[in-house]
Amino acid sequence: MFAFLAVVRAGGFREGARASGHSASRLSDSVRRLESRMGVRLLHRTTRSVVPTEAGARLAERLFPALGEVEAALDVVNHYRDRPAGTLRLNVPATVARLVLPSIVTPFLQTYPEIRLEVIVEDGFVDLVAAGCDAGVRYDERLEKDMVAIPIGPRTQRMATAAAPAYLDRRGLPEHPRDLLGHTCIRGQFASGHIPTWEFERDGEIVRVDPDGPLLVRLGAAADLALRAAIDGLGVIHLFEAWLQPYVERGELEPVLQPWWQTFSGPYLYYPGRRHLPAPLRAFVDFVKEAPAPT
The missing domain is CATH 3.40.190.290 (D-Maltodextrin-Binding Protein; domain 2)
Incomplete structure (x- = not known):
């Protein structure tokens, strides 16, 4: 199921392999086994694209939040490490990628070398959970409802x-x-x-x-x-x-x-209001809160 979601999230086996750290052939085998077990095709595969079937889209819609909770549960182990580790996925508009993140990303990753940061640049409104992202950055008029938001970058x-x-x-x-x-x-x-x-x-x-x-x-x-x-x-x-x-x-x-x-007003870092944040996200939130706001 993680392999299936990696492919759906990335839009292809090759892209999913890069994002997940597994080979494209391993993802393909995993998805094929899942389809065989469920007895239904989940992905339309062509030489140019990989898109979910109707059944695959419905399955992905339900799995994203469910497996997100599984990942959060497994992340509890991170609290017993000397330093947090894992992947942090941020969804940001191009202006934030260009004007806000450059002063934050390098010192953050130097402080937490075992965290891998993925930055997805999208200017449209996105559903963080469905997009498989831990947090996003948007301006206040475009924040999702029921999200925790903290200032990031110039105010x-x-x-x-x-x-x-x-x-x-x-x-x-x-x-x-x-x-x-x-x-x-x-x-x-x-x-x-x-x-x-x-x-x-x-x-x-x-x-x-x-x-x-x-x-x-x-x-x-x-x-x-x-x-x-x-x-x-x-x-x-x-x-x-x-x-x-x-x-x-x-x-x-x-x-x-x-x-x-x-x-x-400047942008905000926003994320789902979970009781237990994944360790990489918690580290990033704390880092942003402690960093002096640029003018």
């Missing part, structure tokens, strides 16, 4: 707007957010297909604009492509301030509408 962040000096020389500097409606802008899109408006705030006034432009990219996953286009002078970009800051400092981008940049 305030800003969305910043910028453009290449060459672009601003050609098109002029916007003085109000609504001026962006007459500019070429590089837009972002969520995995759901939703294209968020750009939101600005100054002295209690909130202005939302929906500018147009020739380039639309998936937020997070293709942000570097949008950034490159902005540096090359294609148009105005609206992104996390920390993401744009190095390019502003080098003069490749110039801040736009800076008094209107909107501040919002």
